[in-house]
Amino acid sequence: MGIITLTTDFGWQDGYVAAMKGVILSICPSAMLVDVTHDIPPQDAWRAAFVLHTAAQTFPPGTVHLAVVDPGVGTERRAVAVQTERAFFVAPDNGLLSFALPPGLTYTAVVLSNPAYHRKPVSDTFHGRDIFAPAAAYLHNGVPIGALGAPVPDLVRIAFPRPLAAAGEKITGEAIYIDRFGNVVSNIRAEDGIWDKFANLRVGRHKVGRFCRTYGEAAPGELIALIGSSGYLEVAQRDGSAAHRLDAKPGIAIQVAFKEPAGRPPRQ
DSSP: OOEEEEEESOOSSSSHHHHHHHHHHHHOTTOEEEEEESOSOTTOHHHHHHHHHHHHTTSOTTOEEEEEOOTTTTSSOOEEEEEOSSOEEEEESSSTTTTTSOTTOOOEEEEOOOGGGSOSSOOSSOHIIIIIHHHHHHHHTTOOGGGGSOBOSOOOOOOOOOOEEETTTEEEEEEEEEOTTOOEEEEEEGGGTOTTTEEEEEETTEEEOOBOSSGGGSOTTOEEEEEOTTSEEEEEETTBOHHHHHTOOTTOEEEEEEOOOTTOOOOO
8 A cells, every 4th residue: 555645735625635536546546645735825836845845755665745736737837757766756847846856866757748647638727636646646556657758857946045154153044934833944954053052043133042952942932943843943932923923934034143162252
């Protein structure tokens, strides 16, 4: 019993997710379907790319990840399937796979051009049901990826913003994601080295003075910095929303200042 995950911006109000699942189960009734999320904001491929990246790495080898956030449906944008050493991905080629397929990763990609593996008829407005879902199901059933269509030499990429370091004195990044708890997730990773030399952090005009390892270390209502489960530095408020309190949105600057090394005279 293999796993197929689903990530979309379809929400739960309509029957779109159920229709995709119906197509998949008609082709492979034994599939285990796992909903990553269907609450991606409409057309937000960046957010979908980040969520898919953080979730996909936890699944066992052989998982098929189906992701549909597709503002270009019906246009010339490509529908693709990708095979890596560990997993399969099925998605529109609009940058959605950028973070799940980091630079240097070896993969095989094809365009989903073979009509033998499409649902008939194919709607111009619902490729999630008629092209992407069948492809995920057939991959689950063991159909070779090359049967689905012609090879794709490269994929569309969304640029991931990189933090900037300044001579060991500070590192400047930005907010890239706000989760449902209001935690402000930055692009500064744990390996950028901030555990022991953290002095303070600024989000826009606001200062955060304490770095914690867990949310529970904070006092009620306190703003703290910590490394979240995805491995990125985030700002959180105990029992509240840091994003609301700081009026933080993706793109806002986040700057971490480091302590002075022992023996160095203070900067003037």
